Amino acid sequence: MFLALSVNANNIINEILNEFNIADTKKNRAILEDIYKKIDNLDVKYFKDTISKKTENVFIIKNELNEIEAPKFLLYLAMTESRFLNKATSHMKAGGMWQFMPKTARAFGLEVNKYIDERRDPYLSTDIAFKYLKFLNSKFDKWYISLMAYNCGDARMQKLMKRYKSDDFYTLLSSSKTPIETRNFIKRIIKLTMISKNEEVKEFLTNLEPKFGLEKIKVSGGTKLSNIAKSIGLSTNELKEYNMHVTKGFVPNSKDSYHFYIPANKLNLYALSYVSDLIKGERTLEKEYNIHKVANGETLDEIAKKWGVDVNLIVKKNNLKIDESLDGKELKIPLNKVIEATKNKEYKVKSKDTLSKISKKLDKDIKENLALNDLKNKKLIAGDAIVIP
Structure with missing residues (x-):
């Protein structure tokens, strides 16, 4: 009782x-x-x-x-x-x-x-x-x-x-x-x-406390849950537990974008992996963008400067015509800013480099980022790019 x-x-x-x-x-x-x-x-x-x-x-x-x-x-x-x-x-x-x-x-x-x-x-x-x-x-x-x-x-x-x-x-x-x-x-x-x-x-x-909490991430149509799981060091089955709403394990190609949930303690690793894929050309930002609502009188040059992107990218992404009025429009702003911001955070492996030598040169423990750089079971090869967080 x-x-x-x-x-x-x-x-x-x-x-x-x-x-x-x-x-x-x-x-x-x-x-x-x-x-x-x-x-x-x-x-x-x-x-x-x-x-x-x-x-x-x-x-x-x-x-x-x-x-x-x-x-x-x-x-x-x-x-x-x-x-x-x-x-x-x-x-x-x-x-x-x-x-x-x-x-x-x-x-x-x-x-x-x-x-x-x-x-x-x-x-x-x-x-x-x-x-x-x-x-x-x-x-x-x-x-x-x-x-x-x-x-x-x-x-x-x-x-x-x-x-x-x-x-x-x-x-x-x-x-x-x-x-x-x-x-x-x-x-x-x-x-x-x-x-x-x-x-x-x-x-x-x-x-009572949550084990880690969940964070929502935006992904493009066609994205597989297994790829996200690999990028953050989880098994697909474990990540599936938080994403039962994606019943086939991938976002349909018919969707421009959708969302997954990942453990909050994996968010930084996901962000770094995302950047790493951009640098290696394994991921594109074609469907990733911010929305900018154009103020009255605001020009494309001003918008491009604000977001740090090329004017031509904005024109292309939004299919804009010459002399088209922009006042009040919502423009898609490609996130190439992310690429530019991260290109300087890579290190190209040189002949006879080891993880220890690279760590000493950069004053960073590269071993902490083995999963990010997919180096767990690989030898270093001259010319490889290592992402440095």
Whole structure:
């Protein structure tokens, strides 16, 4: 048993009544007391283990909850639905951390097709989940009903309340017409919320930190996840864990650009690898650009100077015509500035060079950048270019 019913237990039940908008009646309180009495040490272990395994997704949700000032117990909706797994799929084909059906996901603007399934994007799906929950709560005005509607559908929830002429918690949970899955669903969320209010668990949650966090990177159409993984020293399977939304492991060629997520502690290595590929000609910036909105009277020369690019590149990238008015236009600015900024950061290997000799010459430990320069299993060859961060 979690805890004997005590003053603390009664306080927790009072908080649940208030947070979930449940009326404080004898019957409603009896349901909550029954849920509380059945909590045991295995439940607490499951709670801690599940959260510890998926700290990145947990913090994505917690940060969003803080930003929009939504109830903290919505974290446990995702825990109930999927255990915070982006790859989760139900027998009904609901998918992702928030278990959206394809039709619902598309209705809220998520892309779901053969190549991209944004139900499995932890950031985009979390944003849509909270918008959907906000819609449900504006409709029902009680969180326990909104959560039940999330599971069985708002139309079905409305029919149940109409049938019983009541939205009472006890009535809805006691009715055989309410799907058993929905009754268990709301009880499960309440149970996890109760566990989170235990003092020992509160301390666990307070001390919890994400392993590394995730960073969003922009990539061109056709980019393979395996190539990004190699550039930052991860296995493809490991990087796939954070990019389940790219279902085939690459961005379709039909897209100008899209995004992957990489561990935050790999961002610098990715940036350096990106620059290295530019120098070696293995990557182009053809689809990489900044957007510049032209001010009234602003000239191409002024824009080119501001961004440090050649005027002709701007003209070519934007298919501009002679004497064309630019006022108010949004121009694509090629990022050749990146190439120019990094060309001076390469070292050309000379005959009889070793890593130790190069490190001494440059006063930098080149061994720290073996992955960046793909030197782990290669000998130095005169003429090779080594990127120096």
